[in-house]
Amino acid sequence: MRLLTHNYMQSTVKGTERGYPLKIEATKIEFEASPFDAEFIQALLPKIDYTTLLFALKQISENGNADLAQTIIPELPESIKEDGEGEVDEALLKKLHTVMFDIHVVEGELVCPDTGRRFNIKMGIPNMILHADEL
Amino acid sequence: AERLASIRNVLEIGSGTGVSTVFLGSMLREAKNTDATLFATDVNKDAIRVTCKTAKENGVDLDSLEAIQCDLATPLLERLRNKVDVLIFNPPYVPTPESEVGSDGIEASWAGGKDGRVVFDRAIPQIASLLSWPNGAAYIITVDDNKPEEIAKTMMDEYGIEVVPYVRRRA
Numbered sequence: 001m002r003l004l005t006h007n008y009m010q011s012t013v014k015g016t017e018r019g020y021p022l023k024i025e026a027t028k029i030e031f032e033a034s035p036f037d038a039e040f041i042q043a044l045l046p047k048i049d050y051t052t053l054l055f056a057l058k059q060i061s062e063n064g065n066a067d068l069a070q071t072i073i074p075e076l077p078e079s080i081k082e083d084g085e086g087e088v089d090e091a092l093l094k095k096l097h098t099v100m101f102d103i104h105v106v107e108g109e110l111v112c113p114d115t116g117r118r119f120n121i122k123m124g125i126p127n128m129i130l131h132a133d134e135l
Numbered sequence: 136a137e138r139l140a141s142i143r144n145v146l147e148i149g150s151g152t153g154v155s156t157v158f159l160g161s162m163l164r165e166a167k168n169t170d171a172t173l174f175a176t177d178v179n180k181d182a183i184r185v186t187c188k189t190a191k192e193n194g195v196d197l198d199s200l201e202a203i204q205c206d207l208a209t210p211l212l213e214r215l216r217n218k219v220d221v222l223i224f225n226p227p228y229v230p231t232p233e234s235e236v237g238s239d240g241i242e243a244s245w246a247g248g249k250d251g252r253v254v255f256d257r258a259i260p261q262i263a264s265l266l267s268w269p270n271g272a273a274y275i276i277t278v279d280d281n282k283p284e285e286i287a288k289t290m291m292d293e294y295g296i297e298v299v300p301y302v303r304r305r306a
Contacts, residue, residue: 005203008174008211008215020214037169043169044199047143047144049214125202125203128206128209
């Protein structure tokens with residue numbers, strides 16, 4: 001599961017007030033560099049919830065693989081600054097790319113911030129299937 | 136080409152092997168669309184794995200294919216409300232006994248219960264809430280057993296969505 005995917009998912013278990021953003025308890029994280037396209041990241045920015053991205057990054061850094069966190073995971077600013085033409089500095093775009101695309105939670109759990117309901121992540125795939133009594 | 140260039144969000148429900156979305160992804164790439172985010176869901180974990188593999192092997196990389204194991208598009212409904220420009224759904228449309236519906240094994244790819252409509256009917260309200268207005272479009276496969284005229288009437292009467300037959304084939 002990439003942090004970009006996490007940005008879009010929430011728990012809809014019956015009775016949940018707001019199942020977003022999901023907390024991340026990662027037990028296995030992998031890093032895989034992928035090709036960077038500045039224009040693509042720039043276009044993606046308005047679509048993501050940046051607060052959630054920062055939240056997810058913090059979760060990964062705190063309980064993920066400590067070595068990985070120190071060597072690979074970049075820090076992101078509290079907010080994204082654009083220049084006069086609405087463009088973001090390329091160095092920051094690269095960091096955003098790394099955070100959104102290159103960090104993979106391979107094993108772990110997503111936890112609803114409201115109900116504590118846990119969803120597992122196995123082989124990098126988040127399982128959001130609800131039980132019959134949760135619908 | 137204009138339409139391809141303007142697409143921002145694509146969602147395939149029940150991606151299976153991923154070929155539909157990956158194919159669309161490669162067309163988007165050719166149309167120099169650098170904006171589109173692709174989403175694929177399936178109840179079956181193997182399907183999700185294969186979808187990602189298909190994307191990777193066809194250069195429609197995980198550049199932007201978010202794959203999630205879930206029922207229909209349930210965990211995405213809020214974040215993608217009125218944002219999906221192209222929705223693809225090849226539902227399990229085979230009429231089967233009710234008991235065959237609702238597994239996450241391979242039967243999930245065809246078992247549609249009464250009139251082959253059980254899964255599709257659950258998807259209708261989700262599709263209606265996800266599509267972007269005015270140009271969002273869902274591409275869906277049905278067979279005559281699914282009573283497509285009835286589907287068209289429901290979509291129009293309840294959601295104001297026009298259903299247009301696109302291609303008809305003998306299977």
